[in-house]
Amino acid sequence: MSAPDYGRAFAAWRRACGADWDAYARHPFVEGMRDGTLPREAFHHYLVQDYVFLVHFARAWALAVVKSETMEEMRTAAATVDALVNMEMSLHVQTCAGLGISEDRLFAAPESPANLAYTRYVMDAGIAGDLCDLLAALAPCVLGYGEIGARLGAEAGDTPYADWIAAYAGDDYQAVCRDVGAMIDAALARRLGTPFTAAPRWDRVTERFRMATRLEAGFWQMGLDLA
């Protein structure tokens, strides 16, 4: 199955990161969700850390509002913050409750170093650079989950992780990915010119994407290691 079409920047970054991308998008944690062999305990550890991740990921998307230059950029970034804070995190609390993980445990969870490294790296990409640097660091999570969801939605058989897969394979999330992908393409065209790959900043922006991709792989691994 080929990767979904989330725009030109994503396609170019994904291609540039080759083996790093596969190490994330086809991580044993992901394949374990697909075929149902992922230990339940690993999934729970992941969920708890993912809640803390979402807090800081929402903060980073809020920084994207601060760094927007057009109404379209502001609208997409603001809608993403609101969706993360006022919907996705509540959904997370609900999912965890269904698994016997209380909201108290979520809030009290000590942040793992892998989690810390990832979210603070993304935030600092935005502080150090402009919106392109920040979006390149935000993209692997948003769009990678879309790609993983779409693939597992097509490939997975009977697995206890069908709900997780359905959420990211679903039309709503896939539409988010296409919107964010289009916003990234427009933001890069505005600041780097086209073709992106000819811009002097292309390699450094791509390094942001690659580092965030590696940190995503580290995040899956943390789920396995903690279990």
Next chain:
Amino acid sequence: MSAPDYGRAFAAWRRACGADWDAYARHPFVEGMRDGTLPREAFHHYLVQDYVFLVHFARAWALAVVKSETMEEMRTAAATVDALVNMEMSLHVQTCAGLGISEDRLFAAPESPANLAYTRYVMDAGIAGDLCDLLAALAPCVLGYGEIGARLGAEAGDTPYADWIAAYAGDDYQAVCRDVGAMIDAALARRLGTPFTAAPRWDRVTERFRMATRLEAGFWQMGLDLA
């Protein structure tokens, strides 16, 4: 008519700023909306600048998401960003269209120095300090418009500015003011302790509120001066 109850911090700041507060909340521009004597041209100038103001005010509320420490803080700040970007600014474009001011004119409007000074001061309050510094600089606009709306809703007779007054006197906006007031009280209790006025930072946080109040008065004045 007494001021609406938007919480303890607002009441204390408002009292501390005495004459500065009245110079804003009872500015000739405001009284001109109340009794209908405000020149239409002044109102149009104000609306155009207010659009640009909202862009940067939304960016500052997004910074409040970045600086939140609790889910309640994040939720209120994120909802405010979304309301500003995905509702209030569209409403603004619509209102301006009804007055013959095109969206193009809004986007192309050169920012007045009074506008610049105000919005960038608020943003920098957040960069320099913590969430309390930022909220103290955000409060005069949000809550002052609530107070002005409520008073004019009660006092205004027949005036061409009835729509503006109705928007800010209305239940929806008054509820926003109570929510934001409660969030401010909680944020200050968490960081300064209670009573707020006994905290070593109280005077400096109050200076943030006072400066923003003066810059709000300057914003009304700009509307008159440009006309």
Next chain:
Amino acid sequence: MSAPDYGRAFAAWRRACGADWDAYARHPFVEGMRDGTLPREAFHHYLVQDYVFLVHFARAWALAVVKSETMEEMRTAAATVDALVNMEMSLHVQTCAGLGISEDRLFAAPESPANLAYTRYVMDAGIAGDLCDLLAALAPCVLGYGEIGARLGAEAGDTPYADWIAAYAGDDYQAVCRDVGAMIDAALARRLGTPFTAAPRWDRVTERFRMATRLEAGFWQMGLDLA
């Protein structure tokens, strides 16, 4: 007398801003220093506000350290912060003392709106964008003072402002201008490519320079208006 050579970006920005640049670099305040007709009181008002300006200007140069990507960028920015904070501001206190303006008066000086608008605009340029946006907003002050100093050093006759002129016409300050100009050229080449003027961001970065240039003119005017 032609403008000093502080690099390619400065030359291009200066040319693009034509009348705005002259309104700053040949402002009546400047010409009054040259021919000695500037009222002493105006100069004193300027000095007091300039002290507060330097505080926030140093903060903005510190943000340039935060946003640096190379050791050369960091070194130039860090040296500038240190020079501003640990030398220029002390010099300022000393100059003011010689004019009977106490350090207490400097610290207690209420910031004028023109001052506020300028410094916070520069800071926000750095928060919103990358190092190029920030440097474009920092350049008119640093390099403009160099150009004004050099011209007045050559043209001024007997004037009570000879010390001010000598400071900015002097070899030390002119060397700073050449270093900062070279750093700006390198930072733009790295991020925008060459020629700068062909980059998609060139016009927006130039707008940063133009806005800061206008705010500089407003700063001189404030000195005259307060007197």
Next chain:
Amino acid sequence: MSAPDYGRAFAAWRRACGADWDAYARHPFVEGMRDGTLPREAFHHYLVQDYVFLVHFARAWALAVVKSETMEEMRTAAATVDALVNMEMSLHVQTCAGLGISEDRLFAAPESPANLAYTRYVMDAGIAGDLCDLLAALAPCVLGYGEIGARLGAEAGDTPYADWIAAYAGDDYQAVCRDVGAMIDAALARRLGTPFTAAPRWDRVTERFRMATRLEAGFWQMGLDLA
């Protein structure tokens, strides 16, 4: 040997972090420098990563300039940035050259996750909070190296790491620690009031110190693990 006196905040934080502090200040890496058993390769790995660390640590101290409210705060922070960028990093390049590690290898070094997690956590502490949050996250490195240097200076026998020990045990570095400690005490007194431990923010600020302390221990461990 008792800990050196770097002020009240440091003493209180250090005490509060008990076992976490010892796990950092008496880490096997440290004891290996003391008795000379630390493998040379581990030290080299540490030095390379420490160079990258210093880049981002200097950026975080620059953020402290941005967040300063008094001239004393600005002066100490600006002097620290300048010392890090224009002295300590050059010294580092020199030390590494003496060990056969070229400047090219330093610049090209891929940042380890432990390094990334630490420096970006410190930076984000400053973005999220005020100067106290940032200083609490900066303190374990600056003052911990002072304590370790002082102890090893007194305890170490013949060891190949005598130069490293002498640098941090020396009068210059110990004076820096006392200055930074005094600045921290003043910054906390200004914002939290005294006694610090009675302030509502004390526990959260102490958590910043504790997290940075754990990340410092992780940094030593990385040196051992990479070797």
